[in-house]
Amino acid sequence: MIVLHGLRTDTPLDDVRRVLADRGTPYLFVDQAACADTVVRHTDDGLVLVVAGREVPVGEVRGIYLRPYDLGDAVDAVERVRLGRLALDLREWAETAPPSVRVVNRPSAGLSNHSKPRQSRVIDAIGFAVPETLLTTDPDAAAAFVAQHGRAIVKSIGGTRSIVRTVVPDDELSAVRWCPTQLQRFVPGTEYRVHVVGERLFTHRIRTEAVDYRYGGFGLEPDDLPEAVAQRCRALTAALGLELAGIDLRFGDDGRWYCWEVNTSPAYTCFDGGDRVIATALAEHLASGPVRG
Amino acid sequence: MILVLASQRDPGAAALVAGWAGARLLTPADLSLPGWTLVAGPSSRTGRAPGRGIADGEGFTDDGVRCLVSLLAGVEPGDLSWIAEEHRDYVATEMTAFLGHWLATLEGRCLVAPSHASLAGPRPPTAVWAAAADLPMTGGAQPVTPAVVTVVGGEVFRVAGEGPAPSSEVRRHLVRMAVSHGVPLLSAVVDLGGRDALPRLHAVLPAPLARTEPVRAAIRQLVDRTVPRLVGEPVREEVAS
Numbered sequence: 001m002i003v004l005h006g007l008r009t010d011t012p013l014d015d016v017r018r019v020l021a022d023r024g025t026p027y028l029f030v031d032q033a034a035c036a037d038t039v040v041r042h043t044d045d046g047l048v049l050v051v052a053g054r055e056v057p058v059g060e061v062r063g064i065y066l067r068p069y070d071l072g073d074a075v076d077a078v079e080r081v082r083l084g085r086l087a088l089d090l091r092e093w094a095e096t097a098p099p100s101v102r103v104v105n106r107p108s109a110g111l112s113n114h115s116k117p118r119q120s121r122v123i124d125a126i127g128f129a130v131p132e133t134l135l136t137t138d139p140d141a142a143a144a145f146v147a148q149h150g151r152a153i154v155k156s157i158g159g160t161r162s163i164v165r166t167v168v169p170d171d172e173l174s175a176v177r178w179c180p181t182q183l184q185r186f187v188p189g190t191e192y193r194v195h196v197v198g199e200r201l202f203t204h205r206i207r208t209e210a211v212d213y214r215y216g217g218f219g220l221e222p223d224d225l226p227e228a229v230a231q232r233c234r235a236l237t238a239a240l241g242l243e244l245a246g247i248d249l250r251f252g253d254d255g256r257w258y259c260w261e262v263n264t265s266p267a268y269t270c271f272d273g274g275d276r277v278i279a280t281a282l283a284e285h286l287a288s289g290p291v292r293g
Numbered sequence: 294m295i296l297v298l299a300s301q302r303d304p305g306a307a308a309l310v311a312g313w314a315g316a317r318l319l320t321p322a323d324l325s326l327p328g329w330t331l332v333a334g335p336s337s338r339t340g341r342a343p344g345r346g347i348a349d350g351e352g353f354t355d356d357g358v359r360c361l362v363s364l365l366a367g368v369e370p371g372d373l374s375w376i377a378e379e380h381r382d383y384v385a386t387e388m389t390a391f392l393g394h395w396l397a398t399l400e401g402r403c404l405v406a407p408s409h410a411s412l413a414g415p416r417p418p419t420a421v422w423a424a425a426a427d428l429p430m431t432g433g434a435q436p437v438t439p440a441v442v443t444v445v446g447g448e449v450f451r452v453a454g455e456g457p458a459p460s461s462e463v464r465r466h467l468v469r470m471a472v473s474h475g476v477p478l479l480s481a482v483v484d485l486g487g488r489d490a491l492p493r494l495h496a497v498l499p500a501p502l503a504r505t506e507p508v509r510a511a512i513r514q515l516v517d518r519t520v521p522r523l524v525g526e527p528v529r530e531e532v533a534s
Contacts, residue, residue: 042432092418111409115393133333158390180391
């Protein structure tokens with residue numbers, strides 16, 4: 001059985017559900033929006049998932065795919081407390097699932113992109129290029145960095161989604177004094193998004209004029225990476241303890257492969273064609289037995 | 294130099310530093326002052342430019358940090374009263390991410406290595422801690438006789454709660470738990486149980502509490518005993534608090 005957790009309106013999760021349903025693979029959808037009958041029971045032998053009064057023995061679970069949302073103000077205060085407790089319990093249940101269960105992704109591994117520069121240490125160790133980076137609260141240091149490189153980008157340090165923007169010499173940077181800010185040398189080149197599912201890669205070249213393609217027009221084109229770069233993507237995914245990753249790469253005009261970030265819960269749907277190859281690979285991965293050694 | 298990373302709302306942290314010569318308190322307020330510069334990426338490997346930071350409102354270079362003691366799991370929006378309310382969540386997340394990276398660069402100089410989940414150490418599920426302690430869990434139930442304890446090295450101190458002190462057996466279990474994860478400083482809530490009930494682990498807290506003077510004295514001694522001095526650093530002298 002595969003356990004899916006999140007919202008039915010979440011397309012990446014629902015696409016996997018549809019593949020499992022089409023194939024007749026047993027699954028259990030723990031819907032965040034309708035989980036009044038779901039609890040995680042604490043026993044002396046560990047955590048046990050109980051849905052509608054029925055225990056779900058972990059021995060019957062082959063895979064777990066977690067994509068929960070913070071429902072915030074969408075529910076009242078009492079329900080928010082209950083959902084918060086359940087979310088924590090489900091995370092701990094998935095985290096403590098035995099190695100025979102493929103968890104996409106183990107919650108502890110999913111945290112690595114909460115600090116991009118910290119994650120970059122692993123990216124660098126695997127062999128991808130990482131651009132010169134400054135983290136600072138000093139407007140003078142920020143201005144000197146921008147002047148040195150001529151063009152820099154500013155983006156969030158943490159996991160909060162932010163719009164990447166470009167800064168050039170003489171831009172106003174005094175606001176950095178209030179909060180550490182990340183600046184990186186601008187690297188001209190071609191953007192790629194790579195989804196890694198286990199050992200399988202799905203690569204798209206992104207055609208865009210925008211600095212941040214997510215907030216500008218873009219086109220996608222399936223592509224293949226040089227084998228050495230593909231292997232680096234697999235190694236990076238494994239090093240971060242992930243089963244599913246969305247890797248942001250840029251092939252620089254200087255001939256080097258840069259890696260910006262590894263998304264640990266990628267919303268891959270817009271990269272998936274009508275044949276849902278990524279969702280299919282993920283469904284197969286969830287159902288395919290023990291995790292790699 | 295010893296840095297104590299904590300919320301400015303944590304009186305235990307302020308008292309820890311007040312009684313400790315050479316120690317400085319680093320709070321989220323210091324991250325809203327100009328002066329922090331850390332290089333990352335390829336420039337960081339040259340070894341020529343130590344990071345610069347601010348603690349207690351004054352600058353330092355991070356090659357002068359002998360030990361960092363974190364009493365902070367992450368920056369909370371409530372720590373950032375000087376930031377416009379609508380920006381506090383974002384700034385708190387950014388500061389936490391920044392500190393997570395910086396602490397990782399300090400490597401062995403953190404008394405407890407940060408995890409991705411907490412600036413103060415690992416945060417495995419309670420079930421994992423309980424297994425390491427060889428104690429049952431309270432599960433979702435409220436503790437009958439809760440006691441909040443702080444483990445410092447091989448010692449266990451109660452910092453909150455009423456009723457009897459944790460038995461020597463419970464203390465041994467808690468020290469075993471901390472040692473098994475390589476964590477010399479942590480705080481936990483234990484249910485000491487009743488006359489017939491067994492002690493149980495309720496939770497390990499996201500960050501340690503230094504609420505009492507015996508805990509603070511033990512932390513100072515632990516750091517002094519276990520963390521090597523930097524070349525040329527003077528021997529610490531306790532100052533009256």
